[in-house]
Amino acid sequence: MAETSAEEKAERRIVVAVDEGEESTYALTWCLTNLISSNFKDTLFLVYARCAPTVYTGLDGTGYMFSSDIVATMERYANEVAESVMEKAQKICRDLAGDIRVDTRVEGGDARDVICQMVERLNADILVMGSHGYGLIKRAFLGSVSNHCAQNVKCPVLIVKKPKSPAS
Amino acid sequence: MAETSAEEKAERRIVVAVDEGEESTYALTWCLTNLISSNFKDTLFLVYARCAPTVYTGLDGTGYMFSSDIVATMERYANEVAESVMEKAQKICRDLAGDIRVDTRVEGGDARDVICQMVERLNADILVMGSHGYGLIKRAFLGSVSNHCAQNVKCPVLIVKKPKSPAS
Numbered sequence: 496m497a498e499t500s501a502e503e504k505a506e507r508r509i510v511v512a513v514d515e516g517e518e519s520t521y522a523l524t525w526c527l528t529n530l531i532s533s534n535f536k537d538t539l540f541l542v543y544a545r546c547a548p549t550v551y552t553g554l555d556g557t558g559y560m561f562s563s564d565i566v567a568t569m570e571r572y573a574n575e576v577a578e579s580v581m582e583k584a585q586k587i588c589r590d591l592a593g594d595i596r597v598d599t600r601v602e603g604g605d606a607r608d609v610i611c612q613m614v615e616r617l618n619a620d621i622l623v624m625g626s627h628g629y630g631l632i633k634r635a636f637l638g639s640v641s642n643h644c645a646q647n648v649k650c651p652v653l654i655v656k657k658p659k660s661p662a663s
Numbered sequence: 664m665a666e667t668s669a670e671e672k673a674e675r676r677i678v679v680a681v682d683e684g685e686e687s688t689y690a691l692t693w694c695l696t697n698l699i700s701s702n703f704k705d706t707l708f709l710v711y712a713r714c715a716p717t718v719y720t721g722l723d724g725t726g727y728m729f730s731s732d733i734v735a736t737m738e739r740y741a742n743e744v745a746e747s748v749m750e751k752a753q754k755i756c757r758d759l760a761g762d763i764r765v766d767t768r769v770e771g772g773d774a775r776d777v778i779c780q781m782v783e784r785l786n787a788d789i790l791v792m793g794s795h796g797y798g799l800i801k802r803a804f805l806g807s808v809s810n811h812c813a814q815n816v817k818c819p820v821l822i823v824k825k826p827k828s829p830a831s
Contacts, residue, residue, distance in 0.1 A: 529675070529698070529700075529703075529789070529819075530697070530698065532700050532702070534700070535697075626813070626814075639814075641813065642813070642814070645794070645809065645810070645813060645822050646807075646810070649824060649826060650824070651690075651693060651697075651821060651822065651823040652821070652822045653819060653820070653821045654813050654819065654820045654821075654822070655819040656817060656818070656819065658817060
């Protein structure tokens, strides 16, 4: 193998899981401030798991069926949310690390599966995520997304918690 | 509060949990290569949890009692292991980031408690650790140390897994 010169920077593929929550915004900000470095050629992949429309895909046909109007509205809403999350995340990247290469991936499905699969597919060097990523109720049933990902992906995982505001 | 000048670097207190395992060595190496940055004034705290001599501290007095000779031998052995782990870790720090400030902390007790308490006491900005940290059997009973810490400390947690060697 050819030896890399000192000038040649090592590439890193950093996956950041983003969602609607403040914690994910904080995790992205922390990553841009603390991990992104001019010593590397970093590419940031913003990954967003869009809610899969599970309600009308019951295998045995017993699931609730919505009219196509409602389905279309739900889909449109999910797309709008995804777009708004991605726009916000990209703006943070531009503001904090203007020259970094940023790529986005939106995929439907359970956040845990989407994130783990994406990390593998993108051959990521590190996964960055907030410690939550589900609402309180859903988390109680499904367990924490970050726990699941930390156990299942092969690369290093950085779990960033948003500190509680000191006076509240 | 006085405003910091652009020249003044932000300080970070980075706790790295070290133990006898290869995974912890890999986590430390990854941290030194990927996280430590000349943009910050970093201090690395190497934290090692020494096995607590639980066998002879049963509260109800029913625990196995060892002769003082055996206890002394065990203590000496535990100290030697701690010293050797710390020496190895400090050498890695010198080799990979010669000018970084490194401090060490050895404390007796369960790794999960020692690490979480130390992160709080040192007011750490980030905790770095391997994904294991216990032997296979102990892990099955107690759960993963990294899971526990990720859930309980307040700062960001970086969990670094040692990749399996490609040809084995």
